[in-house]
Amino acid sequence: MTLATLAPRRPGPAKILRQYELVDRVRSYNPDADEDLLNRAYVYAMRAHGSQKRASGDPYFSHPLEVAAILTDLKLDDATIVAAVLHDTIEDTEATREEIDRLFGDEIGSLVEGLTKIKRLDLVSKQAAQGENLRKLLLAIADDIRVLLVKLADRLHNMRTLHHVPVAKRARVAQETLDIYAPLSGRMGMQGMRDELEELSFAALMPEAHESIVSRLDDMTENYGSLIAKIETELSDKLAQRGIGASVKGRQKQPYSVWHKMEQKSLALEQLSDIFGFRVLVESIEDCYRVLGVVHTQWPGVPGRFKDYISTPKQNDYRSIHTTVVGPGRQRVELQIRTRAMHDLAENGIAAHALYKDGGALDVGIAAGESRAYSGLRRTIAMLADADSAEEFLEHTKLELFHDQVFCFTPKGKLIALPKGATPIDFAYAVHTGIGDTAVGAKINGRMAALISELANGDEVEIACAEGQVPPPAWEGLVATGKARAAVRRATRNAVRAQYSGLGRQILTRAFERNGKVFSEDKVKAVLPRLARASLDDVLAAVGRGEMVSADVVRAVHPEIGEPRKAGAAPGAGEPGWFGLEKAENFRFKVPGAAPVGDAGPMRPIPIRGQSGDLPVSFAPNGGAVPGDRIVGILTPGEGITIYPIQSPALTAFDDQPERWLDVRWDIDPSRKELFPAQIAVTAINEPGALAAITGAVGENGANIDDVRVMSRSADFREVLVDVEVWDLKQLGAIMAQLRAQKTVSRVERVNG
Incomplete structure (x- = not known):
């Protein structure tokens, strides 16, 4: 099941999920569900919220029930569903953590507390308050991933009903969703959730652009519909002839993804080659590579458009083979090849992980005990917690969550995942803060490279360090990771x-x-x-x-x-x-x-x-x-x-x-040849060679010219201001004496600002 089918939006007044309906939804996938626990949570939350209303005029209690409904579609455990029903009680009612613990247990109390915003923050800016609340949420997520699942479902329902919120607040919530919660869901591999959050945010922030993209995509679907059906049929037939049981389905890129790529690469919609793609689902990993062989022997591949995320999964546990071929009608066709288990994980991410259902691990290359996505998020949160202020924490969180990734290697073969656009400086800090602080040079694939070079997938990076080196402040604006930026700022x-x-x-x-x-x-x-x-x-x-x-x-x-x-x-x-x-x-x-x-x-x-x-x-x-x-x-x-x-x-x-x-x-150190700034004002006769005589005098005395400016002009004279760098007063005096001796110079003075 994908999130496209979860808890459909209901027009008009909300239909409140009844008590027995909630229980039935949970028991449909968990026959051993604690019915008494679910019933008690339903009644408690209904009484706690009482007559509270949402901006739409609906009873407030409808909101936590919709959040719980989204999570039942993801087939989550009883404690998570109960936490969803209770998630706003501590924040918005008279309920307390102690009471939740007493009635429902410490586990559920901890989940609800993790979802509760910090009240009465004595902070000057809204950004600082937003950062502090995000810090609290992410630290709670680091302890229990189910906090994130409830929070994402909560945000999804709030975005589905955003049109009831005042316009000023609507833009702020949508931007926060686009900056934080959509990338978070992507980081956890929940692509279906990410797609819908991005779509709803895009429509709220840029309604005209959204409408235009949707309209043009509808036109393209109508025009290319027959071609898509032809490719689906032809590919399915060829796989069946080879004895491969596969499901082939054409798909259209989401409007926000299309708009984002157009903006990022400055392309027109017609120039995008991956608006339409095809997904091939098979039963086993072996079948994935058999499909790849059929596709590449039937149609020519497009160079540079092949990625194997099965052998090297993404940090969010995503596994699939991506390739692009020149298919029927000379059309470029993008294909994603994966098993059905991989597809479930790709759509619902960590919510599909058996760890949170029956303690087992799916056969998708994830070690039992913790998924790669969650362990990676925990490491990110630990790093983010080092930020010195709430605003820094917010900034670094956006940096860490929003970028696509590149995978690079140390000389010993250790894999380092970095955001797209990362540099060897980011790589150095990802290995160890001490290496980043003392970095002075880099080799990429064995060749010397600038520390600000952009890294690409598969690069082997070696960092040269020097003891006593301090990172220059300018690095802060050159790096792509929050960890590197925080470390440079701290140093x-x-x-x-x-x-x-x-x-x-x-x-x-x-x-x-x-x-x-x-x-x-x-x-x-x-x-x-x-x-x-x-x-x-x-x-x-x-x-x-x-x-x-x-x-x-x-x-x-x-x-x-x-x-x-x-x-x-x-x-x-x-x-x-x-x-x-x-x-x-x-x-x-x-x-x-x-x-x-x-x-x-x-x-x-x-x-x-x-x-x-x-x-x-x-x-x-x-x-x-x-x-x-x-x-x-x-x-x-x-x-x-x-x-x-x-x-x-x-x-x-x-x-x-x-x-x-x-x-x-x-206090001059003779061993360190330092240059110091001075200015000389020169009045020169207006004739050819005058400027050359001035600059020549400076050069002959071994000084540097930092700048030359003509301050005033007349028919006979030019006023020239020369910024020089000299060793000392003696050298400056020699330059001025030589200038005074020039036939084309009538006056020389030192400027003392």
Whole structure:
């Protein structure tokens, strides 16, 4: 039985399933059903829901009964049917988990609890609430797959009655179904369920597109009906001649699948070659390959259109042979060849698995105890649970569930299933998070390949790693799996946090020294409650980001120091100096010749290496800074330190924010040839060769040109702005001197933004 025939939609008011009808439906496939349990559940739910109404005006109690009816068509066990009848009682009535446990047992109570949304979520966004409820549901599914079966039946009935729901909510529910529940049913191999959920969502979200596709498919069916019948007859006759008992049936692709493929591949409907296909059902696996032999000897196969999912099943346990041939009338004909048992599993997926009926295992290559689909889902849920927020969890769930798959291999032959579009980065993280974090290169089928290459079915992938490597943040936008994206995001956060923690430690060390004290980790840990932080690292990172003033930390550890003075006030005799640690030295730079404010002895400035160093450092956006310049750092909360030359006019914008000034110094490693940014403004005579002379002077001195812009033009002169990268101030000076010596150059100035 397929889901196309399950619980047909009833027009008009819902016909409520009667008590004896529910029992009869279960006993039709399970003569040993617990009739008393089913009757008690029916009466309890009816009383609990009382006079509640649905949006359609029907009694609310009709909904759980329709959900139960869908599950009886799938021939599920008594506990699942009872859970379906009771699934909304805890959420929408006065019923409690304790009462359900007492009346129906812990097993059913656990199923109903798993289906109950979290109430009164104190979350800002609907997306966060949606993510938290999905997290709860999937964790319950990981404990018992029957929770998912009830949830999918619940969503299917809600989608069948979606037209009664307000338009605004209708779109949200349909999109959620398309993003989460249809892929979930596909992941569990329940293709019939997936098809109907996608169709109902498609019709709700894009009614005009849906109507257009359906109309055109109806026209094509009318036009090609005779050809389809001819192919069915011809193929059936040829198989019968070879003594193969087979059922051959033509089928039409679902409207949503057609639309999705048109969108994905930018094709017109007439360009699709698989709108019509044929399914061949036989009794045994041996017959599957005999059918394949008959088909391929009778008609030529289409290259690249053969897949054997019997020898290599999909992750959702799907098994079948797919092939495309050039059949009668030179028409491309897509064929699916499978046994009847495989077909049952393909349509109803895990719901057809004997594990949930009599404890056995179907003869479809699945080890007894747990199906591949369910074990794969459990692994996915375990990975998703690592997301740091509800929104991330929701995002990663969609990534993991929505994609088709490719199968790749490790050099040792281990099979790795990945979503379509996956890269060697995804592969590395699928093998182990540590391999993904340290990946630096890849070989695909023995050849060097970029880490962002798209993997194909059957690729053998080898990952090269380097100790100490950290994944670049840009990887987050390049990967296709939620696991890889979460790992990259986590590694980036950890790296940035480490940078800010290091900066915060240096700032605090100087702050304590400025006030005649010694920085002590233990003393800071002792005052964490006063600082409203959970750990020392939290404090260090907050100070490094500029989210917490260093003076507050000093004062929390040493309350006797007292409050800081306002900016610009000089300390009186015997008064403590500035808490702001960085400010005194920076005022010494900023006001040459003036006495430093709050001088408390020599201070150690923060060492600066460059943008690739250990601190979150960037350089002034206009003009930059190079080793040899006297420099000052400006702390920007959440961004780090921006380095300016001391002569930069941009520093005047920070005159009234002394708490952001940092004393910094260059700390250049001679073994690391780092380049630093600078800008040069050149006024050149407007004649041929002038620009070549400018760029030549830069190149002859061993520097790089990052950008050249002509800022203004006149009949005689051109104003040119050159962004260069140099080793130090000496090299920059040599470039400017050579430019001034050029006959075509009238003026050269360094830009200090």
